[in-house]
Amino acid sequence: MTALADLTAAAAPVPASAPWPRFRVGVDIWRQAAASLAAGEVTLLSLWGERETVHLALRDGGQVAVLSLDCPNGSFPSVGATHAPAIRLERAIRDLYGLTPKDAPDDRPWLDHGRWGVTRPLAAHAPEAPAATPAAAYPFLSVEGERLHQIPVGPVHAGIIEPGHFRFTASGETVVRLEERLGYVHKGVDALTTGADIATAAQLAGRLSGDSTVAYALAFARAVEAATGTTPPPRAVGLRALMAELERLANHLGDIGAICNDASFALMHAHTSILRERVLRFAGLAFGHRLMMDRVVPGGAAADLSIASATALSTLVGETRTRFAQLVELYDSTASLLDRTVGTGRLDPALAQRFAPGGYVGRAAGQPFDARRDLAYPPYETLAFEVPVRTDGDVNARVWVRMDEVMQGLGLIEQLAATLPDGALRTDVGAVAGEGMAIVEGFRGPVLAWLKLDGAGRVERCHLRDPSWFQWPLLEAVIEGNIVADFPLCNKSFNCSYSGHDL
Amino acid sequence: MRRLLFEGLSRKALTEPPPRIDDPETAALAATLDAAARKRLGRSLSIREVDAGSCNGCELEIHALGNAFYDLERFGLHIVASPRHADVLMVTGPVTKNMREALQRTYDATPAPKWVVAVGDCALNGGLFAGSYAVAGGVGAVVPVDLHIPGCPPTPTALLKGLLTLLG
Numbered sequence: 001m002t003a004l005a006d007l008t009a010a011a012a013p014v015p016a017s018a019p020w021p022r023f024r025v026g027v028d029i030w031r032q033a034a035a036s037l038a039a040g041e042v043t044l045l046s047l048w049g050e051r052e053t054v055h056l057a058l059r060d061g062g063q064v065a066v067l068s069l070d071c072p073n074g075s076f077p078s079v080g081a082t083h084a085p086a087i088r089l090e091r092a093i094r095d096l097y098g099l100t101p102k103d104a105p106d107d108r109p110w111l112d113h114g115r116w117g118v119t120r121p122l123a124a125h126a127p128e129a130p131a132a133t134p135a136a137a138y139p140f141l142s143v144e145g146e147r148l149h150q151i152p153v154g155p156v157h158a159g160i161i162e163p164g165h166f167r168f169t170a171s172g173e174t175v176v177r178l179e180e181r182l183g184y185v186h187k188g189v190d191a192l193t194t195g196a197d198i199a200t201a202a203q204l205a206g207r208l209s210g211d212s213t214v215a216y217a218l219a220f221a222r223a224v225e226a227a228t229g230t231t232p233p234p235r236a237v238g239l240r241a242l243m244a245e246l247e248r249l250a251n252h253l254g255d256i257g258a259i260c261n262d263a264s265f266a267l268m269h270a271h272t273s274i275l276r277e278r279v280l281r282f283a284g285l286a287f288g289h290r291l292m293m294d295r296v297v298p299g300g301a302a303a304d305l306s307i308a309s310a311t312a313l314s315t316l317v318g319e320t321r322t323r324f325a326q327l328v329e330l331y332d333s334t335a336s337l338l339d340r341t342v343g344t345g346r347l348d349p350a351l352a353q354r355f356a357p358g359g360y361v362g363r364a365a366g367q368p369f370d371a372r373r374d375l376a377y378p379p380y381e382t383l384a385f386e387v388p389v390r391t392d393g394d395v396n397a398r399v400w401v402r403m404d405e406v407m408q409g410l411g412l413i414e415q416l417a418a419t420l421p422d423g424a425l426r427t428d429v430g431a432v433a434g435e436g437m438a439i440v441e442g443f444r445g446p447v448l449a450w451l452k453l454d455g456a457g458r459v460e461r462c463h464l465r466d467p468s469w470f471q472w473p474l475l476e477a478v479i480e481g482n483i484v485a486d487f488p489l490c491n492k493s494f495n496c497s498y499s500g501h502d503l
Numbered sequence: 504m505r506r507l508l509f510e511g512l513s514r515k516a517l518t519e520p521p522p523r524i525d526d527p528e529t530a531a532l533a534a535t536l537d538a539a540a541r542k543r544l545g546r547s548l549s550i551r552e553v554d555a556g557s558c559n560g561c562e563l564e565i566h567a568l569g570n571a572f573y574d575l576e577r578f579g580l581h582i583v584a585s586p587r588h589a590d591v592l593m594v595t596g597p598v599t600k601n602m603r604e605a606l607q608r609t610y611d612a613t614p615a616p617k618w619v620v621a622v623g624d625c626a627l628n629g630g631l632f633a634g635s636y637a638v639a640g641g642v643g644a645v646v647p648v649d650l651h652i653p654g655c656p657p658t659p660t661a662l663l664k665g666l667l668t669l670l671g
Contacts (some may be wrong), residue, residue: 158584188635210560
């Protein structure tokens with residue numbers, strides 16, 4: 001038996017949970033799960049709260065299960081105490097739901113900066129107004145040692161970037177420690193989706209992180225379809241994958257240029273920006289929105305691919321392939337650029353295994369997981385593609401994984417366009433009660449959506465987990481021992497989402 | 504690299520003519536601006552972008568303004584790194600309560616005369632996020648707004664039209 005099957009053997013499954021089982025467990029199994037995570041037998045997918053329950057999603061190979069623990073006393077045994085990737089998720093649960101992780105290693109607030117005018121906004125008991133005294137200063141980790149200095153950066157950064165705070169401690173030019181403080185763009189998505197109708201919640205999901213709007217809309221739609229037992233029409237399945245691959249392509253092109261730009265190699269940025277713009281223009285013409293927002297909907301797709309657009313797509317793919325091959329060669333033959341990226345921001349493979357960050361962060365450090373292949377959701381089981389993996393874990397490896405994925409993506413787009421079935425675009429999802437979960441490979445990594453529907457077309461609870469939750473902590477680790485001036489390079493090579501993480 | 508550079512010399516520039524700004528929607532945008540301020544400020548503008556809570560969709564399209572097709576800098580519009588260098592604050596997002604103070608302080612750090620351009624549907628009134636315990640509202644709830652460019656997100660062309668109305 002696998003570790004996950006062992007854990008859930010004695011637990012009671014909750015009816016109407018699809019496509020993966022959810023089990024109501026007691027404190028003992030919860031603790032065993034935490035130990036199993038710490039031992040590396042199972043992988044943490046997410047940890048989230050509900051009014052009086054905490055849920056833990058785990059993966060073991062291609063198997064997935066959710067464990068749910070009731071917290072009648074308002075507390076639960078901390079998973080973060082033995083498995084560090086859970087720490088920030090638990091801090092967020094406490095801030096939003098007032099459920100306390102017992103024996104947690106870090107009891108500082110995370111999303112709550114003391115400015116909401118309420119505390120624990122989603123707790124079972126009425127939210128409390130905070131004390132009238134102003135919020136206490138956030139206690140950063142203490143640093144001791146001679147000749148150290150600190151550099152505070154943010155939340156407003158010196159570029160067109162999302163807000164967050166970075167506290168660097170440096171010894172001369174070398175970073176000794178980076179501590180992140182996030183939560184600045186917390187918009188209360190958990191509260192906004194609770195009780196919302198499916199269409200509104202779908203729009204919110206599509207705006208959790210704008211760069212991954214297709215991935216989130218797809219994860220949300222697939223979760224609704226799982227909960228209601230709906231099968232989207234085959235043409236919609238193909239179109240949705242096509243949009244997801246276009247989103248991945250556009251983002252990778254943007255990232256590759258932006259990383260090189262942060263090493264002052266503007267030529268690459270100028271060229272990839274042109275390729276990216278052409279992808280977005282195609283999306284705008286074909287689907288009516290450059291980022292394809294609200295084009296993936298529960299039950300199907302809200303935009304079609306015309307014959308003229310299919311021809312334009314074929315031209316786009318051909319031209320991108322030719323031009324991009326030149327840029328790959330440019331990258332690989334520019335020694336001054338490679339000098340900045342090779343060996344910079346190296347992620348320890350053991351840490352990558354522990355945090356399971358997915359996406360290019362994981363795949364550049366020897367972690368091959370890709371939800372499209374390993375959890376094979378339609379239509380990927382019918383498509384031929386490879387998942388590029390590198391083991392160096394540095395900025396260079398993260399660039400290469402993206403470059404290889406661009407080439408793979410172009411092949412996927414061609415296959416999808418060539419095999420797009422005819423037929424309807426959308427089916428009705430109906431007002432059925434149920435629970436659904438979906439994991440979709442976004443450009444940055446696996447996006448998870450879990451939701452409960454009430455049977456009247458409303459969302460009872462919706463949890464959306466961005467891959468950045470497991471990537472942000474690793475950025476703190478990879479910058480150690482690098483020079484301060486290489487931080488933008490490391491940061492851009494991760495390109496974590498602030499909005500997706502802050503909710 | 505040499506080959507790419509030479510190719511670039513021989514190919515026609517991709518940069519497109521500026522969008523027409525005499526259509527009614529742009530005229531409506533321009534009408535909301537104070538004419539006197541426009542005369543004083545509107546030649547070459549330094550813009551500081553502030554994400555006060557957006558989903559990052561608006562940022563993607565603001566980034567696109569720098570690519571070869573739109574080439575923002577040819578109009579004398581520069582994105583700058585500090586509010587102290589800026590004439591214009593370009594603010595996106597519903598303003599989250601966790602970002603309210605940072606936005607206010609950025610505004611205070613920008614020397615007068617200055618303009619605030621609110622970008623995107625959320626920046627008008629909070630959009631889909633309006634009413635959340637964590638959201639203060641649109642940009643206007645925190646700092647005075649001179650121009651609003653709608654869209655979710657606005658296209659680069661819409662952004663360019665809006666910014667060009669600032670130039671006198």
